[in-house]
Amino acid sequence: MLSLLGTLAKFAVIIVKNVRRNLLRTTFTSLGTMTLVLVVTLVWSVLSFIDDQTSEKANDLKVLITEKNKSPSRLPYAYVSSLKEGAARAPDDVRPVDYMTWVFYGGMLDPTKPSRENFIFLIGGEPEKIPTMMEELDQLGPADRARLDRAVQRMKEQRNACVIGPEQLKTMNKKVGERIKVSGLIFKGIDLEFEIIDTFPDAAKRYAQTSVMNIEYLLAALEEYKVTNKKPHPEGDAPVAFVVLRVKNRAELERLTAQIGDSPLYTAPAVRCESQGSAISSFLEAYKDIFWGMRWLLGPAVLFTLSLVIANAISISVRERRMEIALLKVLGFRPGHVMGLVLGEALLIGTLSGVFSAGGAYLLINKLAGGIPFPIAWFQRFFIPDQALWWGLAVGAGTAFVGCIFPALSARSVRVADVFSKIA
Amino acid sequence: MSDAEPIVRVVGVHKYFTRGAERVDVLQDLTVDVADGEFLALMGPSGSGKTTLLNLIAGLDTPSAGEVWVGSELISQMSETGLARWRTRSVGFIFQFYHLLPVLSAYENIELPLLLLPLSAADRKKQVMTALELVGLTDRMSHRPGQLSGGQQQRVGIARAIVTDPTLIVADEPTGDLDAKSADEILKLLDELQRGLQKTIIMVTHDPHAAERAQRTLHLEKGNLVEQTARKLERA
Ligand SMILES: Nc1ncnc2c1ncn2[C@@H]1O[C@H](COP(=O)(O)OP(=O)(O)OP(=O)(O)O)[C@@H](O)[C@H]1O
Ligand SMILES: [Mg+2]
Numbered sequence: 001m002l003s004l005l006g007t008l009a010k011f012a013v014i015i016v017k018n019v020r021r022n023l024l025r026t027t028f029t030s031l032g033t034m035t036l037v038l039v040v041t042l043v044w045s046v047l048s049f050i051d052d053q054t055s056e057k058a059n060d061l062k063v064l065i066t067e068k069n070k071s072p073s074r075l076p077y078a079y080v081s082s083l084k085e086g087a088a089r090a091p092d093d094v095r096p097v098d099y100m101t102w103v104f105y106g107g108m109l110d111p112t113k114p115s116r117e118n119f120i121f122l123i124g125g126e127p128e129k130i131p132t133m134m135e136e137l138d139q140l141g142p143a144d145r146a147r148l149d150r151a152v153q154r155m156k157e158q159r160n161a162c163v164i165g166p167e168q169l170k171t172m173n174k175k176v177g178e179r180i181k182v183s184g185l186i187f188k189g190i191d192l193e194f195e196i197i198d199t200f201p202d203a204a205k206r207y208a209q210t211s212v213m214n215i216e217y218l219l220a221a222l223e224e225y226k227v228t229n230k231k232p233h234p235e236g237d238a239p240v241a242f243v244v245l246r247v248k249n250r251a252e253l254e255r256l257t258a259q260i261g262d263s264p265l266y267t268a269p270a271v272r273c274e275s276q277g278s279a280i281s282s283f284l285e286a287y288k289d290i291f292w293g294m295r296w297l298l299g300p301a302v303l304f305t306l307s308l309v310i311a312n313a314i315s316i317s318v319r320e321r322r323m324e325i326a327l328l329k330v331l332g333f334r335p336g337h338v339m340g341l342v343l344g345e346a347l348l349i350g351t352l353s354g355v356f357s358a359g360g361a362y363l364l365i366n367k368l369a370g371g372i373p374f375p376i377a378w379f380q381r382f383f384i385p386d387q388a389l390w391w392g393l394a395v396g397a398g399t400a401f402v403g404c405i406f407p408a409l410s411a412r413s414v415r416v417a418d419v420f421s422k423i424a
Numbered sequence: 425m426s427d428a429e430p431i432v433r434v435v436g437v438h439k440y441f442t443r444g445a446e447r448v449d450v451l452q453d454l455t456v457d458v459a460d461g462e463f464l465a466l467m468g469p470s471g472s473g474k475t476t477l478l479n480l481i482a483g484l485d486t487p488s489a490g491e492v493w494v495g496s497e498l499i500s501q502m503s504e505t506g507l508a509r510w511r512t513r514s515v516g517f518i519f520q521f522y523h524l525l526p527v528l529s530a531y532e533n534i535e536l537p538l539l540l541l542p543l544s545a546a547d548r549k550k551q552v553m554t555a556l557e558l559v560g561l562t563d564r565m566s567h568r569p570g571q572l573s574g575g576q577q578q579r580v581g582i583a584r585a586i587v588t589d590p591t592l593i594v595a596d597e598p599t600g601d602l603d604a605k606s607a608d609e610i611l612k613l614l615d616e617l618q619r620g621l622q623k624t625i626i627m628v629t630h631d632p633h634a635a636e637r638a639q640r641t642l643h644l645e646k647g648n649l650v651e652q653t654a655r656k657l658e659r660a
Contacts, residue, residue: 018527
């Protein structure tokens with residue numbers, strides 16, 4: 001056993017020395033591998049995020065209630081009180097376990113200068129629902145969560161408090177503690193003054209450019225508009241974009257959908273009720289060709305190219321070393337040993353480059369660059385998921401393996417008698 | 425012929441190669457015995473089949489007809505894998521162009537065949553050191569082939585050939601690429617292996633001087649044994 005390990009170690013030494021013998025070629029091969037693994041990592045990061053968004057989580061099912069057949073959707077705030085109960089009437093009707101109302105308020109800090117630094121977009125909702133009903137915020141660490149909870153508490157007590165994503169804050173060139181005046185764009189004539197009480201924690205990467213406010217603040221302003229102008233605001237009777245409900249399981253989701261669909265409360269306007277995953281899927285329908293292309297054309301094409309890069313480098317090595325391979329066979333190395341040496345060389349280059357590339361991308365893109373800027377649908381940026389480190393390993397090793405099959409077979413078939421022939 | 429039991433017996437061996445539709449008969453009905461512990465030289469013009477015969481005896485190739493025995497083993501009937509295993513233990517190879525792996529040190533080159541045997545690291549080391557000592561290169565063991573002279577490289581080649589303690593050593597023009605002085609040293613070394621360690625050595629050579637070292641010389645011509653130079657009297 002020990003002697004076997006020792007022998008394997010000796011084989012490993014030979015492999016490492018072989019890899020190092022043509023440093024230029026090894027360098028080019030691993031640079032090529034790293035670039036291509038990077039592309040695959042980026043593509044798969046976007047796809048895995050999209051898949052995650054559109055897949056139903058068995059134990060965390062969310063239902064999205066929007067205006068039927070209209071985009072953007074607008075619902076009266078009056079719907080909320082019954083919707084958050086799932087339109088339950090009978091005692092044994094299904095009730096959602098949680099809910100959140102979403103309004104969108106956007107505007108300019110300085111209405112005379114319509115520029116990006118001047119624009120702010122806020123999601124309004126029930127502050128206490130932010131940590132549980134907004135994606136990923138329930139995964140914050142204890143310190144970040146405590147900070148978010150304090151901000152939520154403050155938003156509840158102080159209606160004009162808002163939390164702004166760190167990048168958005170930087171874009172606007174503002175600081176926590178400052179006040180901002182916003183002239184409404186979505187709700188024209190509704191100008192609101194906010195106090196920036198905190199930013200989203202850095203760990204909540206998706207929220208770098210997102211801002212949240214208390215829905216009550218907007219509702220109160222709409223009410224005030226009505227009193228002052230003696231008529232309701234044109235958007236005032238339907239300010240809600242959608243309501244999100246959480247249910248326990250698939251069965252409850254179906255019953256809840258039926259309950260809301262059968263309810264007489266929602267006729268003008270009528271509502272659509274679907275699981276969040278399928279809602280997002282239908283939003284993304286317009287982009288499905290892009291995703292399809294990324295998944296089935298770009299990804300495989302890059303993997304194929306990667307195999308070729310490795311196959312090319314390894315077959316040059318094998319061709320150069322035919323005499324050495326023949327010599328090894330004369331000494332009694334069997335075809336399996338020879339293939340092992342070739343495979344080991346390919347795996348060493350592929351695996352190291354793959355892990356290095358994916359790991360580097362993970363650090364650089366997530367920690368330094370703040371995500372991949374790839375604006376599609378309403379997503380702005382994508383992040384490299386933790387499992388990308390495994391992708392790097394698997395892609396590097398897998399393509400190295402595929403790429404070295406032919407060179408390894410050709411090494412295997414080198415004839416022993418070649419060493420004695422005159423061509424040496 | 426030697427009076428000792430033959431260690432190598434080539435019996436009625438035929439070997440032909442096919443080049444396209446053409447058949448090239450290289451060895452024809454060749455029979456020869458090599459005694460245990462003998463130093464045999466093989467001479468003959470280029471293309472006469474010396475290397476071909478050596479390859480058959482060393483288990484690198486199989487005859488088209490006839491039998492090759494080494495010790496008690498009929499190697500002409502062995503499978504490819506069987507031959508590979510047999511070669512590791514039983515044959516040491518010395519080449520005209522040394523065939524050392526350029527990335528490995530002298531030590532590691534000598535160690536190569538041992539990697540195929542179930543030895544402990546300590547035993548492996550002991551055997552490599554013994555071989556290094558025998559060829560007098562202990563002080564150069566961490567040098568790579570590129571850092572050694574031709575004669576030194578060939579000594580590493582010889583150490584690699586004897587490190588598994590094989591019964592048979594085959595050498596194809598081992599001095600063909602060396603100057604007279606280095607060639608002489610190599611021949612002396614082979615002589616020592618044969619006398620001191622009782623190795624059986626079969627050496628192909630074009631050099632009559634080199635052949636003089638051997639106890640017997642076989643002349644091949646067009647695949648036939650044309651002459652056997654009588655065994656010389658034992659040198660003291
Ligand atoms: N694998 C092969 N395929 C076809 N023909 C071969 C092969 N190996 C050897 N031959 C032919 O067999 C003949 C004998 O070759 P061999 O190498 O045994 O000669 P040799 O006596 O060793 O010559 P040299 O002194 O030049 O090394 C030559 O005509 C050669 O072309
Ligand atoms: Mg020859």
